[in-house]
Amino acid sequence: MALDGQKTAYTYIGTTPDRPDGLDKVTGRARYGADISLPGMLHGAVVRSPHAHAKILKIDTSKAMALDGVKAVITRADFPDGLEGEDWNLQENCMAGDKALYDGHAVAAVAATSPLIARDAAKLIEVAYEPLPHVTDVDAAMAEGAPVIREGAADFSVPDGLHPNVVRYFDSGRGDLEQGFAEADLVIEKSFTTEAAHQGYIEPQACLGQMGGDGRGELWVTTQGHWFVRRMCAAILGTEATGLRVTPSEIGGGFGGKTTVFIEPLSLALSRKAGGKPVKMGMTRSEVLRATGPTASASMDIKMGMTKDGRITAASGTFRMQGGAFPGAPVDVTTMLAFGNYDIAHVRQVGYDVLANRPKQAAYRAPGAPMAAFATESVLDELCRQLHLDPIDTRLKNAAREGTRATFGPKYGPIGLVETLEAAKAHPNYRQPLGPNQGRGVASGYWMNWGGETSASVAISEDGSITVSIGTPDIGGSRASMALMAAEAFGVPYENVRVNISDTGALGVNEPTHGSRATYASGLATIRAAEDCITKLCKRAADKWEIDAEAVTWEDGCAKPSGPNAGDFPPMPIAEIAAEMGETGGPISGHFEGTPAGFSGSFGTHVVDVEVDPETGRTTILRYLVVQDAGKAIHPAYVEGQFQGGAVQGIGWTLNEEYIYGEDGRLQNAGFLDYRIPVASDLPMIDTVIVEVPNPGHPYGVRGVGETGITPPLPAIANAVREATGKRLCDLPLRPSRVLAAIRGKG
Amino acid sequence: MTRRLHVSTTLNGDAVDFLCDPRETLLDCLRDHLGATGAKEGCGTGDCGACSVTLDGRLVCSCLVLGVEAEGKEIGTIEGMADGETLHPLQRKFIEHAALQCGICTPGILIAAKNLLDRNPDPTETEVRYWLAGNLCRCTGYDKIVRAVMDAASELREAS
Ligand code: FES
Ligand code: FES
Numbered sequence: 001m002a003l004d005g006q007k008t009a010y011t012y013i014g015t016t017p018d019r020p021d022g023l024d025k026v027t028g029r030a031r032y033g034a035d036i037s038l039p040g041m042l043h044g045a046v047v048r049s050p051h052a053h054a055k056i057l058k059i060d061t062s063k064a065m066a067l068d069g070v071k072a073v074i075t076r077a078d079f080p081d082g083l084e085g086e087d088w089n090l091q092e093n094c095m096a097g098d099k100a101l102y103d104g105h106a107v108a109a110v111a112a113t114s115p116l117i118a119r120d121a122a123k124l125i126e127v128a129y130e131p132l133p134h135v136t137d138v139d140a141a142m143a144e145g146a147p148v149i150r151e152g153a154a155d156f157s158v159p160d161g162l163h164p165n166v167v168r169y170f171d172s173g174r175g176d177l178e179q180g181f182a183e184a185d186l187v188i189e190k191s192f193t194t195e196a197a198h199q200g201y202i203e204p205q206a207c208l209g210q211m212g213g214d215g216r217g218e219l220w221v222t223t224q225g226h227w228f229v230r231r232m233c234a235a236i237l238g239t240e241a242t243g244l245r246v247t248p249s250e251i252g253g254g255f256g257g258k259t260t261v262f263i264e265p266l267s268l269a270l271s272r273k274a275g276g277k278p279v280k281m282g283m284t285r286s287e288v289l290r291a292t293g294p295t296a297s298a299s300m301d302i303k304m305g306m307t308k309d310g311r312i313t314a315a316s317g318t319f320r321m322q323g324g325a326f327p328g329a330p331v332d333v334t335t336m337l338a339f340g341n342y343d344i345a346h347v348r349q350v351g352y353d354v355l356a357n358r359p360k361q362a363a364y365r366a367p368g369a370p371m372a373a374f375a376t377e378s379v380l381d382e383l384c385r386q387l388h389l390d391p392i393d394t395r396l397k398n399a400a401r402e403g404t405r406a407t408f409g410p411k412y413g414p415i416g417l418v419e420t421l422e423a424a425k426a427h428p429n430y431r432q433p434l435g436p437n438q439g440r441g442v443a444s445g446y447w448m449n450w451g452g453e454t455s456a457s458v459a460i461s462e463d464g465s466i467t468v469s470i471g472t473p474d475i476g477g478s479r480a481s482m483a484l485m486a487a488e489a490f491g492v493p494y495e496n497v498r499v500n501i502s503d504t505g506a507l508g509v510n511e512p513t514h515g516s517r518a519t520y521a522s523g524l525a526t527i528r529a530a531e532d533c534i535t536k537l538c539k540r541a542a543d544k545w546e547i548d549a550e551a552v553t554w555e556d557g558c559a560k561p562s563g564p565n566a567g568d569f570p571p572m573p574i575a576e577i578a579a580e581m582g583e584t585g586g587p588i589s590g591h592f593e594g595t596p597a598g599f600s601g602s603f604g605t606h607v608v609d610v611e612v613d614p615e616t617g618r619t620t621i622l623r624y625l626v627v628q629d630a631g632k633a634i635h636p637a638y639v640e641g642q643f644q645g646g647a648v649q650g651i652g653w654t655l656n657e658e659y660i661y662g663e664d665g666r667l668q669n670a671g672f673l674d675y676r677i678p679v680a681s682d683l684p685m686i687d688t689v690i691v692e693v694p695n696p697g698h699p700y701g702v703r704g705v706g707e708t709g710i711t712p713p714l715p716a717i718a719n720a721v722r723e724a725t726g727k728r729l730c731d732l733p734l735r736p737s738r739v740l741a742a743i744r745g746k747g
Numbered sequence: 748m749t750r751r752l753h754v755s756t757t758l759n760g761d762a763v764d765f766l767c768d769p770r771e772t773l774l775d776c777l778r779d780h781l782g783a784t785g786a787k788e789g790c791g792t793g794d795c796g797a798c799s800v801t802l803d804g805r806l807v808c809s810c811l812v813l814g815v816e817a818e819g820k821e822i823g824t825i826e827g828m829a830d831g832e833t834l835h836p837l838q839r840k841f842i843e844h845a846a847l848q849c850g851i852c853t854p855g856i857l858i859a860a861k862n863l864l865d866r867n868p869d870p871t872e873t874e875v876r877y878w879l880a881g882n883l884c885r886c887t888g889y890d891k892i893v894r895a896v897m898d899a900a901s902e903l904r905e906a907s
Contacts (some may be wrong), residue, residue, distance in 0.1 A: 028785020
């Protein structure tokens, strides 16, 4: 079945059963990062820099150590020297060395017998700083005379003559731009900026770490990827990866922000120093905003040309991004995806990764894609408006489809952009009449999805029920999807499958739940491991029937002779084989280890209606439609949930959310009151249409749906505001004051 | 070290007591002294609602209440919402409607939603949205949460 071609008829896939962890989560029993305690446990707290950039002259811990109940204090001196590359970046970010590089950078940490004592002790640690000039804006950071954050941080890609804060450079393209723009009837060139936005997971980072002097330890942690945590902690602490066993808690949101480490190595280092007592640590919301990784901020110049009938003739973009005081702004992805929706002959993308005195950026849902989409889809919309073309028809005319050579090189396989555009056009939301001060915006977006290192095991219990062990933490219902896929593969009821997220000691390496890979890669691994298991189950039946294993097939949870020639035996159910497995050869399980490479991108098209209050400049979302290609929706309710959640994060980024730095380089809005994410009363229902263009690289056609949804909202809303106000706003967020200034002709 | 104070209170109908530092919040006391970790800390500043509980029937952010203020009061948390094995209709509808993704906001939202339905059995969508405006959810975009609350309200109305 799955091996030769794709299944098309399903029993369980596409149904919406209750999720297996639902009961625990509605009763308060589910255990998240901060919900575990151990006997003898200590509590940690971190001392953070109040300066955006400063030399650390001296750290005096004596008063803190003298406080009753304090068991350990650590500084950078407690970590090994000599790390290189990204390991050094991670270590430096978790605990500052010679310099504090941003407001909130950790400089010391303390463990004590209670959280309050730890907090008091942190205040007693005296740090002498020599403040240095700082820079937080990306354009300012690469301008002549900007303070240098780190000499020699640039890699080989950076051309001579650029500021030392430019650490990576990307340049790609094809065709002949000059010729392409000459073919256009209209060329539009505009510059855009987007501010950094935070993932805004409601659960702050939290962990409980324990490590002895022998470098062996255990870590309970809220994370998207516990093998990543293990590798990073071991590198930062100078221990062996296998010495540390990492168990993921339930996770209260991540969106990319929990694919790396911040306090985790500190809890282990404190524990090691405190004689191996477990140390619990948790961040406050203000620490989360100041010191974990928001996304990069961006400054972009876009030029696109179009013929009168709507064909894009050429496109070029320059993208400058700061991702904090370390290399890693996702400008590589930005340049890759900037024009990826369309079939364009002449195209060029240039990208700069720039250091600034801000926290080390982390992945945030479709990292790098929303900024690019904001700029490019805004210019495309402006071209359509000025040429009086329908935005959906124009996108259809230029849309990438199967066989199109992507602007970043490879040819697309079967993809669903055209289908999402057609479904958006056919949806009633696209025809609703609009009133005064109202406008409609359309935009498309894309995420390429990901495979990554994946291991899974499937084991048959004595009663024939099935345990699936995977390594990707479940953030949005993925255990339900895995159980559905296992049920489908085995032909047994959904309820007979239990899915566990294994710790790092129980499976081979797994990449995190990131890149929209979990349902694709862990799903594929689950199906392949189930097939491995089924082969073994068939063998047991064959042995019992004394026929060839090849003469046995698997159907509806039973082994069956493959045809009349194989013999006449009644179907042998999984429970019967399982009950005897001790005598027939021992436990039965199946495995998959690999790096699935058949992932395929998910395209989406959003249609939004807004109303802009001409008195205040406030934008209200009236209607919102998400159309996206899921490949195959395993559990459609959770697919819709990804669409809706992604769209609303995009709405927040577009309308409200931004990192605001003062003249002093300190973050001015480090709390949920001032860093305002969307609340229920800001929003309408979010309409969804699931398009299914199967991915040939997955047995059931899954693509992965998590990231794409945050990409179209930025331009879609800006395009709607353009229609409502007549003004093209090129800087996010579209806060009321900014929109009002534009309406009044000052923007 | 600050002298700890003895607090006697009622948690989900059971008499309980604990010792706490006067600086500790009710949320700290629930989680660290009473083993009730269903209420979550998302912000500690009254902005996210993850710590929502009721105090003598009134909806509060337990991160904004001191532990010592619970003396002599009745605290209601998510742990007390189901009746034994029988879930409250809101809890059931949240599962059915896929109204949770990560689930960290769920305990607070369920407590807040129940408090709404206790006083307004027939809320409009707008009333639900405004009542829940103090409870942040970053995963769902609220659509399925609002639907689950409306559906639970209608089931409760039919039952009464
Ligand atoms: S933790 Fe109390 S409101 Fe956020
Ligand atoms: S379900 Fe994750 S915050 Fe609401």
